[in-house]
Amino acid sequence: MQRLDSSHRKLMLAGASALVLCLAAPSVVFAQQTAQDDQTVEEVVVTGQRAAIQSAQKIKQNAEQLVDSITSTDIGALPDRSVTEALQRVAGVTIARTSYGRDVDRISVEGSGVQVRGLSWVRGELNGRDSFSAKSGRSLSFEDVPPELMAGVDVYKNPSADLVEGGVGGTVNLRTRLPFDSAKRIMAFSADMSIGDMSKKWKPTGSALYSDRWDTNIGELGFLVSLSESQLASRTDTISVDPYFARTNLVAGRTVYVPGGFGYRSLDFERERKGIAAAVQWRPNDQWDAALTFLRSSASQASTERAVGFNPGSTNGPAAGTTFTYDSAGHFLKGTLAQSPGGNSLGSSTLDTRFADRSSVTSDYALKVNYNPNDKWAFSADIQYIYAKTKTVDFTVFNALGSDAAPATLDLTGDLPAITMNNNKAYTSNPASYYLSAAMDHHDRNDASEWAQRFDGAYTFDEGGWLRSFRFGVRNTYRESTTRETTYNWGAVAPSWSAPSINNLASYQGYYELYPFTNYFRGATNLPATFILPTASLVQNYAAGGALVAKLAASNGGWWGTFNGDYDSLTAGGSGGGVNRQKEKTLAAYALLRFGNEVSLWGEAREIDGNIGLRVVKTESEGKGLQLFSRNNTPTVPAAELAFGNGARRDLTGGRDYVSVLPSLNARLKITPQMFLRFAAAKSIVRPDFGQLQPFFSIGATNGYLNGSVCSTSIPDGAQSNCVFQYTATGGNPELKPTRSTQYDLAYEWYFASTGSLTATVFYKDIYNFVTNGVNTVKFTNNGVTRDVLVTQPYNAGHGTIKGFEVAYQQYFSFLPGALKGLGTQANFTYIDSEGARNAASNPYDTSQVSSLVGGARDDLPLEGLSKTSYNVAALYDLGKVSARLAYNWRERFLQTTSAANKNIPAWFDDYGQLDGSIFYTIDDNLKVGFQAVNLTNTKTKVLVSYPGNKAIGLTDTNWVVADRRYSIVLRGTF
Template identity: 80%
Template sequence: MRRLHNSHRFMLGASVVALCAVAPLTALAQDAAAPADTTVEEVVVTGQRASIQSAQALKKNAEQLVDSITSTDIGALPDRSVTEALQRVAGVTIGRTSDGRDADRLSVEGSGVQVRGLSWVRGELNGRDNFSAKSGRTLSFEDVPPELMAGVDVYKNPSADIVEGGVGGTVNLRTRLPFDSNKRIIAYSADMSIGDLSKEWKPSGSVLYSDRWDTNIGELGFLIDLSDSQLSSRTDTISVDPYYARTDLVPGKTVYVPGGFGYRSLDFERERKGIAAALQWRPNDQWEASLQFLRSSATAASTEHAVGFNAGSSNYPAAGTSYTYDSSGRFVSGTLASSLGGTSLGSSTLDTRYAERSSVTSDYALNVKWNPNDKWSFTGDVQYIYAKTKTVDFTVFNALSGDAAAATLDLTGDMPLITMNNDESYTSNPASYYLNAAMDHHDRNDASEWAQRFDGAYTFDDGGWLKSFRFGVRNTYRESTTRETNYNWAAVAPSWGTSNTIDKLPTYQGYYSLYSFDNYFRGKVHLPATFVLPTASLVQNYAQGAALLANISSTSGGWWTVFNGDYDNLTAGGASGGVNRQKEKTLAGYGLLRFGHDVSLFGDEREIDGNFGVRVVQTESTSKGIQLFSPITLTSIPLADRNFANGAKSDYTGGRDYLSVLPSLNVRLKLTPEMFVRFAAGKSIVRPDFSQLQPFYTISATNGYTTGGACSTTIPSNASANCVYQYTATAGNPNLKPIRSTQYDLSYEWYFASTGSLTATLFYKDVYNFITNGTETIQFTNNGVTRDVLVTQPYNAGHGKIKGFEVAYQQYYDQLPGALRGLGVQANFTYVDSKGARNAASNPYDSSSVGNITANQDELPLEGLSKKSYNVAALYDLGKVSARLAYNWRERYLLTTTAANINIPAWYDDYGQLDGSIFYTVDDSLKIGFQAVNLTNTKTKILVSYPGKPEEGLTGHNWVVADRRYSIVLRGTF
């Protein structure tokens, strides 16, 4: 079944390429065969067709390789988020998990963008910096209201006048200006959406006012655009734990058995608010000024209920049963028990979790243009941007005081089948549970930047090769502060305490209930039992719930405490902790020469144009952290080592300066006025993430034993702990260099109609200075004592190659008769491959994550890189009706080298999703539409490696279903 599925996907991808090649040739032949006096009925360009025509014109006339999505209707990007819209672009893929390492929780609107397999993508707003505060480096596109956008441009190769920072590419979000229109505009959009799992209607809407006036001081324009968008969704998940290698189950053979199973349901609520305002002034033909403001805020909250039974590496066939295995020795089905011949499951985890993330980005920009004459033009630009985020993540865990009955797990079908014969009077009774533990995580981050830019251009006389010369300087000052706790798990009222079952904890009354997992997997999956879980009201109010649990913990044998808000005194254990303060200054200058002329080529005169330039940028970075010397308490350790490891904490400052020279070349050969060949070459950089630069050194000693005069970890017969075998530390690396690339593009473009094109692009990137994790010895001095410390931290290592191709085709078949002439198609296919690339552990302070990436970095591909992906969209646009049915597919890819909690590689399996929309134009003031997302009800499948097999023989870990979303939409312009 799997082989047939893959074959089907490949054949569909091949069909796309064949269609791209054949369809325009057919259309051209039909046009050529038409009589000279044939009258072609005019096609009125509106709505969806107008957006496609506008985007194609931008691509055709650009000086470099660019793909665009435009919105001619107000609030009418083709998808309900910027991220979802970007996935339709050739070479662009998106992630669908809320965090790169989280293999358990989906983001229904998508999160994270990769261009040609690389996640190092620079986000811009109107050609200026824009970022979210988590790292102060990148923009979370899912936080940006799509209703505010006039369009989105994806630049895939560099140009000297484009701000540096995107090895994968640059995504520029464009908002509107009042001078974009020559008349007053009042426009609105409104919709109501519902998910078939969440079953809750949520509204979204936007309103825009724009006008311009002739006054005594010149022409003035004003625009304001407001938006508010809400979403409610649900995902259901069944999980099978990673497999363990077992030699104790089948004599003389190694078999692989999962450690347990679980299931969860996650309710998600999101609200985005945005305001875009602009004031333009043109006093005369020489001067123009604009003042722009954009504020984007988003709040995302998820409430999760989960049940898990996780025996780990020690489960056995229940009494009177046996496991079955496939030909590779992997578990297929069986009844799991916690002991050989046992009748119960053992360890249980039943939890309710609430996570809320809020973000705000405010952007202020002033731009002044001066054109003193036909030859010269100058532009000055000043920008200030401030971003902040806040996260509260709170989980409460119940556990059964006894053992649940043995469970049968059957993996022979499309979905895992779990069967448990539990006594409901036991699983539904609060007296059967104790309040096991709680866990919280917090972060509060902010980032800001001042950016100033001055550009000029000189236009040469007509007739020569040289068209114009552009030049400019830009400097920035950015500050980023990340405050983050670890994931603080601690017991609250453990089973060994007296009277600790939840029914005997008076202050806990009303904060637990039976959870029924209503309509789980739309009723198509059997649930084994109903269990008692903490209520959502307990975890959704951290201040109240945390105080309650801390009070219970203090009297019930636990050690869980409330976070006191002091980020500065955290240690960097577990996940990252403490405060990361970064400052960065850049100074850049560029020169860009535009050229063009007719040349004699292939026996005819053909035009060549393009640009050549170089960008030079100096970067100065400063990182502030601490060095913490974990204390040694053993008095048998030599005094010098006790003086060094004395528990002291001191400030640490690091950083580096570097100069980057980034040349670029873009050349276009016009074979005909509508058929081009482009060549592009250039160098790009992407600076390290601020989390990778954090100099937070936690230095610890490994105690040793003196044996024969040498210090060793081997315990002698007369053991005495009287030496330090080794000092170790984990940290970020403030001395990291940027990742660099040299890249080439060769494209063929044929624009055979205003909404018809066929393009193909070959691309190649040579990427240097991949940031991965490793160890090196660094000397530290404390309290007058110097010691060598083996430090595990990110470092720059080696280089790799990324190469591939894109093919894209779009056309409306206007030559068809009658109503059929409204039919059209968009299709694209992308192939990407990499060699020698390295993945970086996302968190240098997580020892399990660091160890796993080091072990597997030479065997695994790049995270987020799908070799094959494609889009196919059937279009209809004629008269008052506009419709689209769009299918997006991407091949299996490595989600993360170290999935959270399980710390092994996880893969996102092949995924395809069908979305659709239809709109009817009543008149200019009203357009009615219906949109649907995930019509195919596609299940997501997460795969994981099993022991010793990083990429081979992957096993199912998570099976997930998400809402089918439906929206009723109203749009209009006055």
């Protein structure tokens, strides 16, 4: 397996060394810092970067739970274009870099998923309330939320009873601003222009905020409105080598491993995100106040991809007159590939242009009323309505070479694969060499909504005793989620044996081009050849382009056709196609007792405080789906089998009710006013995805042959199927229970300065009721006939553990002389390990995924998204008019998916580190100008695949990806 290149290894070692120095530094400088705090506090004006770090540290220091926070200044201090990117700076938080978990061929430059302590079961909140995107109605796509609208983000790693249930990994709460947050009027704006060095397109981002408060004859009123719009253009280039095949016919007496083909692609990505947050607050007197808030975020993500692939497959071999070179383990290193050993052609080609457009909107309306009748009692009532929708249109058109390409040379001995096509340019540049081979489309249209109401109360005890306050509350929700999806519908436009060349298709003229792949991999690798691909204009307009391609298919012997928009007529079920309608009700009640007092420990009085509580929640779920009996079209099988497999289709309804009891304890011992020990213990749950809960079964027959009285799949000479060997089905499971955890944290925290701290946490999670996929025999009756059916579906199985530790340190070196006192550093390191965990197929209705997980073949794999180690190191500077930050984020290799799309084997992301930076200059009290840069190291993303059941192949590189370096010029103002 190839590792990081030399420059990245040096940078990784430098980052690790910096982390060690940072963690060692406290013993040298803390005493100096403490001794000089009194002198420096008068000299340092805490604004900008320092103020943000100080605010986030105060939240963590004063919280009763284990919390990490980032503020709006932190979010804007680096070129983090989404909440997802900002969260990767937090200890224990990592992000994914694919828009769709199984699609490892397409990298998301902004990041697309959040894991807390290696777990993707993260609950997203907005101001302490539910927030979600409509894909499954369960989780929030943080990348769809404009970071410009946020006041801050809090990451809760161990809950208390008053926090809403649903995050085994953790809870991420997005906080928006309220007008009463400031004592005065605020008007602020931010504007920037960004460009990628590969996309070469300037794109703007802008935001504006107005907030004010007034004393009126009906009390104090406040109003706030914040608007944002952000655009981004980026490009990624990818070189791919297909999975390897074990071969015994290429080298006498030896097994060698040869890739099935190769390809390359370039993807242009454009994203537009808009948001509005508005709030009205009213405080008629000291006893009452109310806040009405609204937030709407919308995002559109469009990608246009050009791809070239040659896939001779498992029968390939050295071209005539050539041989392959292998390493000592028998892995292919270089050679000239032909479709078969000694052949003179490479085989079929795949030359496509693809356009995918995803749009999403989430709207959130909330009203909260607080009533404080006296110093003892406090009450609040809260009501929320949230509605989310998404829509995706994905359309691909394929050209192909009419004659097989000549053998091609593949060389894997360098840092990047080198591909040499042996066809002459006159052949690959001639439209007469191509035909329009196929098309593929995919659609989804989803929506989800929820009403949520809660009532909370609190009683404050008299001072002097152990009891500080008692909190209690109830919460009720009603959620509906409808997911409508098609499969990826591939179909031929023209069969290869009868297809006309594209220059003879009159209506196709103007819809193909010789695509140049300009500045591919920034010139780091040579393009193997230039090919003719469909134009972007053809695939970017599905209505017109799809109609054209469908018409060509109808007239040239193909069968591809456009989608008619009727999701209900689809029969694949769940995420594989069709409609999944889910309803869910919850009713929760909690009680929480806050305590605190001084005790005598180690000869001195020390304070202990915290809370202990219990949350009880009842969940009622109901789903609507289908039961499908595939038609058996073999008339020679018995009549009873034909009656059972008659193509029947009937509606199904299913669900379950369950009660979860969730105790929690958060305790803090103040060794000194600045040094704490914390202990936390809690039970938590995460509910199954709605796709897994759908009541759906698709039942089909595997026909066989009678040998005496035994039905088998062995085929006698000249025999016809005359029995059913086995019935199988894939399905969802509305009876699934939630995944549960019992978790513990032990933390040490030292806050030695207002912007200086050293913290360390050890954590342990015992997780059970994992959702995985398994096989059970279930009896089904149809048309009066009952049969045993081997059903593969999600189920709850076993348990596992997650354990590890986090260390974090931050400090400004204010004791240094002159301009050096502006220097500072932030660093954190996380280690995570797991045992006994299992992964479920992301789509239980996709047989290629399910079969790869059933039977224990994947039990030795870690949880998806879990890196054993990760760290952040940042160099800070903030003094006078200059504020700067240079931050390096790194995570160890991790399993991205157990079943990569089109490969159906596990895929891993290799070690990845990225350096980002920013510098800002304060022009005056109102204006600030800055420059930001992302991916300064030009880091390559490397994807690897593994081969369960054939450990000899091991991990092999499959994708090499480069993305833009991105630069931004920023102007910010506050008045």
